[in-house]
Amino acid sequence: MMNRYWRIDARPEGTNFAGALKLVEAPVAEPGDGQIAIRNAMLSMDAGTRMWLTDRTDGYQPPLEIGAPMTGLVLGEVAHSRHPDFAEGDLVRAFGVWGDLSVVDPVMSGAIKLDPTVEDRRAWFGPLGMNGWTALWGVEQTGAAKEGETVLVSAAAGATGILAVQIAKLLGCKSWGIAGGADKCRFLTEQIGIDGAVDYKAADVAAQLDRIGGVDVYFDNVGGRLLDAVLTRMNHYGRIAVCGLVSDYSSGSRTAPQEFDQVLMRRLRIEGFFSPDFMDQGERLTARLRQWVEAGALTMPYDVTRGLENTLDAYAKLFTGGNIGKVIVELEQ
Amino acid sequence: MMNRYWRIDARPEGTNFAGALKLVEAPVAEPGDGQIAIRNAMLSMDAGTRMWLTDRTDGYQPPLEIGAPMTGLVLGEVAHSRHPDFAEGDLVRAFGVWGDLSVVDPVMSGAIKLDPTVEDRRAWFGPLGMNGWTALWGVEQTGAAKEGETVLVSAAAGATGILAVQIAKLLGCKSWGIAGGADKCRFLTEQIGIDGAVDYKAADVAAQLDRIGGVDVYFDNVGGRLLDAVLTRMNHYGRIAVCGLVSDYSSGSRTAPQEFDQVLMRRLRIEGFFSPDFMDQGERLTARLRQWVEAGALTMPYDVTRGLENTLDAYAKLFTGGNIGKVIVELEQ
Numbered sequence: 206m207m208n209r210y211w212r213i214d215a216r217p218e219g220t221n222f223a224g225a226l227k228l229v230e231a232p233v234a235e236p237g238d239g240q241i242a243i244r245n246a247m248l249s250m251d252a253g254t255r256m257w258l259t260d261r262t263d264g265y266q267p268p269l270e271i272g273a274p275m276t277g278l279v280l281g282e283v284a285h286s287r288h289p290d291f292a293e294g295d296l297v298r299a300f301g302v303w304g305d306l307s308v309v310d311p312v313m314s315g316a317i318k319l320d321p322t323v324e325d326r327r328a329w330f331g332p333l334g335m336n337g338w339t340a341l342w343g344v345e346q347t348g349a350a351k352e353g354e355t356v357l358v359s360a361a362a363g364a365t366g367i368l369a370v371q372i373a374k375l376l377g378c379k380s381w382g383i384a385g386g387a388d389k390c391r392f393l394t395e396q397i398g399i400d401g402a403v404d405y406k407a408a409d410v411a412a413q414l415d416r417i418g419g420v421d422v423y424f425d426n427v428g429g430r431l432l433d434a435v436l437t438r439m440n441h442y443g444r445i446a447v448c449g450l451v452s453d454y455s456s457g458s459r460t461a462p463q464e465f466d467q468v469l470m471r472r473l474r475i476e477g478f479f480s481p482d483f484m485d486q487g488e489r490l491t492a493r494l495r496q497w498v499e500a501g502a503l504t505m506p507y508d509v510t511r512g513l514e515n516t517l518d519a520y521a522k523l524f525t526g527g528n529i530g531k532v533i534v535e536l537e538q
Numbered sequence: 539m540m541n542r543y544w545r546i547d548a549r550p551e552g553t554n555f556a557g558a559l560k561l562v563e564a565p566v567a568e569p570g571d572g573q574i575a576i577r578n579a580m581l582s583m584d585a586g587t588r589m590w591l592t593d594r595t596d597g598y599q600p601p602l603e604i605g606a607p608m609t610g611l612v613l614g615e616v617a618h619s620r621h622p623d624f625a626e627g628d629l630v631r632a633f634g635v636w637g638d639l640s641v642v643d644p645v646m647s648g649a650i651k652l653d654p655t656v657e658d659r660r661a662w663f664g665p666l667g668m669n670g671w672t673a674l675w676g677v678e679q680t681g682a683a684k685e686g687e688t689v690l691v692s693a694a695a696g697a698t699g700i701l702a703v704q705i706a707k708l709l710g711c712k713s714w715g716i717a718g719g720a721d722k723c724r725f726l727t728e729q730i731g732i733d734g735a736v737d738y739k740a741a742d743v744a745a746q747l748d749r750i751g752g753v754d755v756y757f758d759n760v761g762g763r764l765l766d767a768v769l770t771r772m773n774h775y776g777r778i779a780v781c782g783l784v785s786d787y788s789s790g791s792r793t794a795p796q797e798f799d800q801v802l803m804r805r806l807r808i809e810g811f812f813s814p815d816f817m818d819q820g821e822r823l824t825a826r827l828r829q830w831v832e833a834g835a836l837t838m839p840y841d842v843t844r845g846l847e848n849t850l851d852a853y854a855k856l857f858t859g860g861n862i863g864k865v866i867v868e869l870e871q
Contacts (some may be wrong), residue, residue, distance in 0.1 A: 263770070263803055294651070428799070447802050461796045466761070469780050469810035470596055477802035 206242075208233035208515060210304025211275040212405075220524045222517045226275055230454035235285070236308050239317065242285040243297055243307040248516060249270040249278035249330040251477070252363075252426075252523045254525055269474055275303040280319070280329055297319045298329050305536060328498060330494065331531045332368055332504035335480045337494045338487060339448060340368035342508045345426050346377065347446035347478045352377035354421035359431055361402065363523075364505070364531040365448060369424045370399045371503050371511070376398065381417050386524040392529055398506070406432060412440050428452050428460035436464035439471050447477040451524070506530030512537060540576075541566040542846060543637025544608040550591055553857045557851045558591070559608055568618070569641050571868070574649065575618040576630055576640040581849060582611035582663040583865035585696075585759075585856045586786045586812070605775035608636040613662055631662050636849055642746065645646050648817065660766060661831060663703055665840035668813045670827045671820060672781060673701035678756050680779035680811045687754035688773075692764055694735065695722040696856075697838070697864040698781060703732045703759045704836050714750050716764065718859040725862055730837070738764060749773050761793035763766045768821045769797035772804050784857070815823040839863030845870060 209230045217225035236242045254277050269276060277299035281289050288311050291297065292302040299316035301307025306481045309316065310353040319329050331337065343365075344350050360366040360381025368391065373380040380464035382391055390402035403413040411434065419440040425432060428454030432445075439445070453459050469474060483490070484516035497503035513536050522528040540684040542563045567778035571577045576817035587610050590602045592861060612634035616624050621644050624630065632649035633801055634640025642649065661764050664670065674699075677683050689706035691700040694715025702727065706713040713732040723792060744767065752773040762785030763779075772778070786792050800806060804830050816823070830836035841861040843852035855861040 206826065263800075356547075411693050431869045450799050450802055453799060459796065460798050461794045462798055463794045465793050465795055465798075466786060467811065468808060469783055472812065472815060474807060474809040475801060475805040477805045479802070479805065482805060 206235065206306065208304050208399055209301075210302050210306075211260065211513075211516060213269055213273055213275055216260055221520050222520055226517060228514055228516075229456050233306055233308055237289045239288050240308055240310050241283050241288050241291045241297075243279060243281045243299060243301055243309065243316075244284040244538065245301060245305060245307055245536055246406075246538060247279065247302055247327065247330065248513075248534040249279045249280070249334070249336070249538065250520050250523055250534065251277060251514075252449060255451075264447070267473060276300055277303055278335065279303075279307050280326065282305070288292050291316070292455055296326070298334065300415075302322065305511075305513065314489040316446075317487070323495075323500070325531055327507050327509075327531070328505065329531055331364060331507070332494050332498050333491050335362040336531065336536065337368055337503075338483060338490045339365050339423075339478075339480045340372050341490055341494060342379075342480075342483050343446040343448050343478060344369050344372050344422065346483075348422035348424055348444050349478050350378050350422045350444075353379075354462070355417060355419060356381040356422040356424060357381045357383065357420045357435065358416060358424040358426070359383045359405075360426035360449070360451060361393055361399075362529045364425060366426055366501065367393075367397065367422070367505065367530055369398060372497075373422075373424075374399060375497060375502060378422070380422075383427075389526075392506075396506075410434060411533045418440040422446065424448060426451055429458075432460060432462050433464045436462060436473075436488065439473055441469060441471045443471060443473050445473060445475040447475060448479070508532045510534050539566050539568065539639065540564070541635075541637050541639045543635050543639075543740070545848060546591065546602055546604055546606055546848075547693055548604065549593055555853055559850060561849075563849060565640055566641055569620045573643050574616050574621050574624045574630070576612060576614045576632060576634055576642065576649075577871065578612045578634060578638060578640055578869055579621075579871060580612065580660065580663060580670050580869065581636055581846075581867040582613070582624070582667070583669070583849075583853050583856055583867065585782060586609060588784075588857070590848050598703050604713060609661065610636055611635055611660065611668065612636075612640050614640070622642055624649070624651070629659070630801070631667065631867050636846075638846065640825055650820070651799075656828075660840050660842075660866055661838065662686050663866055664697060665827050666824050666830050666838070668702055669697040669864065670836075671816060671823045672698050672811075672813045673757075674817050674827060675816050675819075676779040676781050676811060677702050677705045677755065679816075680684040680858045681757055681777050681810050683709055683755045683757035683777075687714075688712040688714065688750060688752060689755040689757060690714045690716065690750060690753045690768065691757040692716045692738075692755045692768075693759035693782070693784060694726055694732075695760060696713055698724075698761055699757070700730060700838065700863055701836065704730060705830075706757075708830060708835060711755070714753075716760075722859075722862060725839075729839075742769060755782060762791075766791060766806075767807075769795060769800040772800060773807055774804045776804060776806050778806060778808040779854050780806065780808060781812070813864040815844045 299314040362384040426449040428450035632647040695717040761783035773827040778853040
């Protein structure tokens with residue numbers, strides 16, 4: 206079998222992914238005992254994968270090796286199975302290869318069989334996937350948002366953020382988002398229906414943040430300077446759920462909050478979390494999210510790029526603010 | 539009535555307290571309706587009061603005003619009472635005046651009647667006071683230390699720290715402390731009996747910290763660069779209980795953790811706490827602490843200065859690392 210896939214040839218600098226990842230075609234081994242081959246129908250673009258491309262060994266995943274295929278979440282049907290729990294034709298989601306095929310150990314790759322009756326299967330990458338789990342966990346568990354409180358979400362037009370702002374509202378909170386540009390902010394308030402949006406690219410960010418009137422839960426995907434601006438606007442005993450530090454991933458600089466002492470002044474709680482920690486809760490979380498999705502209460506805009514060869518354009522959007530909602534690459538099959 | 543007391547004439551720079559506080563003698567009004575007059579027998583020296591001397595309005599207490607008497611915890615007998623719950627001769631602890639007399643509203647000043655049968659009444663400023671409450675709360679509640687885990691405490695030879703390391707051991711944890719200088723470290727391991735001590739003034743701090751083998755709970759009184767050094771040595775899902783940022787109080791610089799992203803990498807929880815938040819639990823906390831004290835399991839070295847006129851020398855020790863244990867000023871009566 207031949208496979209086209211994106212190979213890591215170097216550590217990318219900033220968002221110059223074309224200088225580091227190369228689309229190659231090479232033979233792929235047939236699945237060994239206990240493995241499955243997935244014919245990828247879709248690739249999920251996730252900012253967290255940017256870290257695996259660095260050589261940082263203190264991240265939450267070890268770095269991917271130079272020469273290895275790029276790894277990310279994929280969705281597709283099982284083309285060939287040598288694992289008793291998976292049959293040809295099963296729809297699955299797994300950590301696989303940015304390529305036409307993913308040959309994986311289903312346990313190691315966290316492969317999950319998906320209900321094929323869900324109408325829009327892109328939802329498995331959105332509200333019913335890691336982004337949904339992360340949004341629900343971050344707002345409810347890590348953020349411990351209570352009815353009537355004010356929840357603020359950064360990167361609120363991103364895949365996780367746009368779910369987090371909606372879930373905050375569904376849990377009875379006042380819901381605010383931070384996004385880049387008037388268009389995204391308008392989308393959030395008018396289409397998604399949250400209580401207010403802050404345009405971090407505008408000149409008056411401080412005044413906009415002041416208008417929130419105090420934040421109980423900050424669901425942070427970004428870190429950096431915005432975190433400082435929010436720290437001084439947290440209510441006492443507020444919680445900051447650190448989901449991502451996307452401002453760090455490409456900039457080379459690292460978040461070092463100048464307003465850290467607010468942790469003591471306001472008795473804040475800052476806590477990091479990420480989805481592999483609650484994988485075992487996935488079924489329960491999916492069931493709750495699915496109820497909201499089926500009731501039309503939780504929506505996701507999709508930003509779809511077609512063709513494996515265009516993957517890097519899709520990926521770059523995550524770091525340049527070029528998307529609203531979930532970025533997906535659909536492969537021709 | 540005349541009263542000698544320390545008046546705030548200016549905001550102190552660094553540890554130049556003599557340039558800011560002046561011992562004056564002035565008439566004091568008799569207690570009004572609902573007030574009491576305390577004849578101060580002891581003053582408690584606490585680093586947290588340093589913040590009230592700045593003009594920062596975003597701290598956890600508003601700044602003390604220029605011209606006002608310096609405020610802190612005092613212990614003494616009620617000399618005159620116009621409050622029904624307090625009688626002449628009652629032993630009390632309250633937020634009062636650094637002076638011979640404190641005329642206060644007992645509710646506003648958090649005045650508490652003390653059991654006069656406790657043999658060493660200095661304990662009301664140590665294990666049975668704010669330091670004890672804070673140590674127990676920080677290790678058990680904020681830090682959520684579990685049996686068998688490793689607890690590390692900064693400023694471990696200070697009044698709160700020396701209780702926190704002992705409480706960690708009493709709760710079944712491995713207990714490590716950070717202190718300045720070989721003498722303090724030896725005191726902690728040999729006299730207090732904790733598992734290990736790190737001398738932050740030594741050249742090999744990093745190697746010493748590595749020897750701990752991973753930290754589950756960091757009880758931080760200091761902030762600053764030490765916090766960064768510990769962040770990279772926290773175990774996954776570790777907790778950092780931020781009790782104080784004493785490195786900030788006098789230096790003028792502010793803690794801005796360069797290793798903040800470890801919050802995400804290791805899924806840490808960082809939480810600020812301070813004693814007024816659990817004042818209402820004081821009786822329960824005191825009862826538990828008193829059992830340990832009476833069993834001889836919780837000890838406190840006292841660093842006692844005699845005479846109101848020497849208060850500033852005692853106070854400065856908190857910021858120059860000049861003390862082991864609780865710094866107290868005893869007044870002549």
